[in-house]
Amino acid sequence: MAALIGERAWRRDAAGESGGAVYRLVGGGDLYLKWGEHAVAQAIADEAHRLWWLQGRMPAARPLSFVTQDAQAWLLTAALPGRSGDAWLERDPALLPRIIDAFASFLVQLHALDPAECPFRADAAVRIADARRQVREGLVDEDDFDPDHEGWSAGDVLAEVERLAPIAKATCVTHGDFSLGNLILDEGMTVTGCIDVGRLGVADPYQDIAIFWQNLAEHGPAMQQRFLDAIGLRQPDADRLALHRCLDELF
Incomplete structure (x- = not known):
């Protein structure tokens, strides 16, 4: 990758919770470099494959090079x-309605992709298998649960996921972690691309809807309803929201 990176300055980006390292390489057209090993390396590989698949289908970060060696990976x-949406919001909270509209428009387009063309699965069975491993290995941060799950154990949340799992419907291409930090917007509030797509795949649309809906909880029910209206979902399925919110708690 040295020829692509050139003489750019390296700046560590502390955002995110992937467990790897992310650097912004500044100068002559900025780049991002992700590095990780073992499980993080696999997650980076998952993201690389999905970014290449997204090219020409949806606005997304453009992969330039991917290397894996000795249980390590670089993207x-x-x-x-x-x-990102949350960075714009921190800069000017009054932008929230426009940010919501931009995210909703992107999500409608993503969910309209032909799932038969997508080679990646992210349905409830796949996510629950990963969630069980997270719980078994003690990797769930119970102190980070949402207020309505306060006092729950990781096992409690997993049990609720397994109870609700039969209602999930894998019908569309989903982002997998559709949160305020994972779309990039220009000054006109137009989406220039998505990032952190390692969980992208065919799944229940509520996989994305629930995460973004919960993202908006601190801004009040009117903003949550604005999002639902913008995607044409005036009356959401409360159980499917609960299922995917619980699943998200385990990652």
Whole structure:
């Protein structure tokens, strides 16, 4: 990757909770480099394959190079112009309605992709298998649960996931971690691309809907309803929201 990186300056990006390392490489067209080993390396590989698949289908970060060696992985991508949704919100909270509308428009387009063309599975069975491993290995941060799950154990949340799992419907291409930090928008609030797509795959649309809906909880029910209206879902399925919110708690 040295020829692609050139003489750019390296800046560590502390955002995210992947367990690997992310660097912004500045100068002559900024780049991002992700590195990780073992399980993180697999997650980076998952993201690389999905970014290549997204090219020409949806706005997404452009992968430039991917290398794996000795249980390690490196992914180099071109930086997208703009800021993440949460970065814009921190800069100007009044932008929230426009950010919601931009995210909703992107999500409608993503969910309209032909799932038959997507080679990646992310349905409830896949996610629950991963969730069981998270719980078994003690990797769930119970102190980070949402207020309505306060006092629950990871086992309690997993039991609720397994109870609700039969209602999931794997019908569309989902982002998998559709949160305010994972779309980049320009100054006109147009989405320039998505990032952190390692969980992208065919799944229940509520996989994305539930995460973003919960993201908006601190901004009040009116903003949550604005999002639901924008995607054409005036009356959401409460059980499917609960299922995918619980699943998200385990990662």
